[in-house]
Amino acid sequence: MDPSRPDRILHEWDEVAAGARRPATPPKRVGVRSLTSGTSLAGRTDGTFEFARDVVRRADELGFDTTLIAERFLHLASGNVRLSIWQMALSTVQSTVWGFLVGISTGFVAGLVLGRNDRLARVFEPYIIAFNSLPRIALVPLITMIFGFGLLAKIVLAWTIVFFIVFFNTFQGARSVDADLISTARFLGAGEGQIMRTVIVPSTLAWTFASLTPSISFALIGVVVGEFIGGESGGGLGYLIIQSLGTLNAADMMVALLVLGVIGIVMALGIKQVETRLLRWRPEYQK
Numbered sequence: 001m002d003p004s005r006p007d008r009i010l011h012e013w014d015e016v017a018a019g020a021r022r023p024a025t026p027p028k029r030v031g032v033r034s035l036t037s038g039t040s041l042a043g044r045t046d047g048t049f050e051f052a053r054d055v056v057r058r059a060d061e062l063g064f065d066t067t068l069i070a071e072r073f074l075h076l077a078s079g080n081v082r083l084s085i086w087q088m089a090l091s092t093v094q095s096t097v098w099g100f101l102v103g104i105s106t107g108f109v110a111g112l113v114l115g116r117n118d119r120l121a122r123v124f125e126p127y128i129i130a131f132n133s134l135p136r137i138a139l140v141p142l143i144t145m146i147f148g149f150g151l152l153a154k155i156v157l158a159w160t161i162v163f164f165i166v167f168f169n170t171f172q173g174a175r176s177v178d179a180d181l182i183s184t185a186r187f188l189g190a191g192e193g194q195i196m197r198t199v200i201v202p203s204t205l206a207w208t209f210a211s212l213t214p215s216i217s218f219a220l221i222g223v224v225v226g227e228f229i230g231g232e233s234g235g236g237l238g239y240l241i242i243q244s245l246g247t248l249n250a251a252d253m254m255v256a257l258l259v260l261g262v263i264g265i266v267m268a269l270g271i272k273q274v275e276t277r278l279l280r281w282r283p284e285y286q287k
Helices: 005-019 027-043 047-063 066-077 085-115 118-132 136-147 151-175 179-187 192-210 212-233 236-247 250-278
Strands: none
Touching: 066 085, 066 250, 085 118, 085 151, 085 192, 085 212, 085 236, 085 250, 118 151, 136 151, 136 212, 151 192, 151 212, 179 192, 192 212, 192 250, 212 236, 212 250, 236 250
């Protein structure tokens, strides 16, 4: 090993450090400014890094300026734009709610039926597993080809996500019903319909409601992904995000993300309220 090599390396680093000295930046933006300074080191030899530094600085100015985000929100909420933030949010919420309702209703019925019928469960198990194994994002082009770019395509995409979440929880819940409760109901003269209505369904609902909070979140994700592909014809907040990406408008993108976060919180709280009301007979919901 060359004994002068460590000294040579240290000398080279000293030269780089000397050329990279910049005036001190305010502590408020140390993280992003440090990144731009580091980028400018390589930019001394390649103009591409100068462009990267400008992009990062632009994101810093737009993405973390709360005043600008508030201004953009007020602008998008006003009547001065062709498609306001309220119209886009309504489109996203409408698609999410419809996909969620169709998904939980079909998933609950399918899980209940297959959970109480072993023969049907064995017949449909391979098909359910195969379809559930498909990445939902891979189904977006096919769903778009079949149902177009509008509301129906977003509902179907949300349904493909919600259905399986609810189905597997309901299926397991239907199989986990206490056999002694069913035997006791039969001993007291209850028919199969009464047992299903008064024993199996109430016991299964606890399992189903455990899947509703993640289901509404994933339904929202599915709808937004559908809006990425659908563009303006699909409307919604996903269209605003993808449009902001095309124009490098970080402020509008942040507005869309914040509104999506608020929508997700409101929907999850609504599900919790419905769960508390319908399962008030369970000990954990009694005050």
